[in-house]
Amino acid sequence: MNERERARRPGGRSARVGAQVHQAVTDLINERGYGNFTVGDVAARAGVADSSIYRRWGSLEALLSDVALTRLNAQSPMPDTGSLAGDLRTYAAQVAREITGPDGLALLRLAFALSGTGEQGVQARDAIRGERTRQLQSMLDRARERGEDAPDAFEVLDHIMAPMYIRVLFGMGLTPDYVDGLVDRVL
Amino acid sequence: MNERERARRPGGRSARVGAQVHQAVTDLINERGYGNFTVGDVAARAGVADSSIYRRWGSLEALLSDVALTRLNAQSPMPDTGSLAGDLRTYAAQVAREITGPDGLALLRLAFALSGTGEQGVQARDAIRGERTRQLQSMLDRARERGEDAPDAFEVLDHIMAPMYIRVLFGMGLTPDYVDGLVDRVL
Missing domain, CATH: 1.10.10.60 (Homeodomain-like)
Known part of the structure; x- marks a missing residue:
């Protein structure tokens, strides 16, 4: 072998x-x-x-990116519930659990710190962003194929993911009602 | 003396x-x-x-927080244009310029990295968040006193600031049209 x-x-x-x-x-x-x-x-x-x-x-940066992506994929696999509302609610709740969990903040900081470590760090950060965007896009594409009126991936990033990330980075915590509210607003 | x-x-x-x-x-x-x-x-x-x-x-953390706040206040003083739309557009444009400027990303990373450095870092981060929230709140209060229908400070944080921060942290850049679009959406 x-x-x-x-x-x-x-x-x-x-x-x-x-x-x-x-x-x-x-x-x-x-x-x-x-x-x-x-x-x-x-x-x-x-x-x-x-x-x-x-x-x-x-490189260390490529290893860190691999660790972050592996954990993201394990803790927040892209859901396929049969409806866009179900998928987005499930996904948002998973991300909220992940970033408020024991290593969540450390991993979130890692993803953002990577870009400050030169070209390899920037590539590693872009690999994380690219993979998650691709997964999110295929979830939204499935919804459109079912005839649902889906937002674009940037809308989900800007108005569901970004507020959760920033609140956790600022130490503000996330409640299930708050997370559902972000999803409802985009839907 | x-x-x-x-x-x-x-x-x-x-x-x-x-x-x-x-x-x-x-x-x-x-x-x-x-x-x-x-x-x-x-x-x-x-x-x-x-x-x-x-x-x-x-402490080092308190010094870093002081540097971050001083720069934020110098580069993004809270505007007072006489209308909520004018204030929010001016403020969002200032923040966009600041975080896309030469030291912007380093300072943004600093604000978020602080919380990973123990109790003093958490206090320093909370001091930055508290001061900016207080300033934003007084801008929104002025609008309400003029009889305008103002959003709350969290709405501005979640749907104007957070998307800009996350896009810059992910290396995505900000255009004036994009920033105005975030403000219009909240208004």
Whole structure:
């Protein structure tokens, strides 16, 4: 079995190393905050060689982006409830739970801090934004295919996601009624 | 003249030291990013003693919050144009210019990073949020006193400020038409 096959095999050594490295990053973000650790720190914590991390991810910024995206996709998969109102309510509630959860604020800060770390950080941030926009767009496209009158993805970003992000960043908390109100306003 | 009188005298030594320290903080944020310098670094850059900074500001976080608020108030004073539409358009345009300007993103990141630095950082962030909310509230109160139908301050935060902040944090830029559109939507 060559390296590429190993990387594809779920549950293999590659997947185990990936999980260890992701956990090490999450722990270091929680303990030290973003910007206060290196690839060497992650490698030491995960029990792998620095070179394994560089070979697989290329840079600390790309690794951080991968961790953020993996967590976003696990905690907030794009819902498919059969109606736009159901999808948007479910998605908004998931994002609210995620960003108010234990590592939520640290991950939110990470996504925004990435852009301050040069070209690789900007690429990593754009990868996160691009992937989430693509997922959101396909949810809205499904609604249009059902004949529903769907807003565009920017409308959802500006008037549902942005207020939630900013309120959490400013330490203001989110109630379910508040989150539903944001969705109703856009619908 | 005692220490307190000196501190109050505009243009005196105290004002000069304040300006030097603020400039040193702005330079260090731009060069190193938030979180990568200490009170000692600021003192060395400004040519003052560490103890002068601790005596006047108490902590690095309180100093950073003071710098952020001073810049916000200088670059985005609350307008008083005589109409709510004029005030909100002017204010939104000022904020857009400020956060897309040379140090804008660094300062925006600073405001959000502060809350990740423990109790003093949270207090500093809340001081920024509290002061801006108070200023915005008095702008809206003036409109109501003139008999205009004004939105509440949260509505302005959620649907004018938050989308601009998030778009800049995600590297998306702001056009005057986009900013006016956010204001029109709230009005």
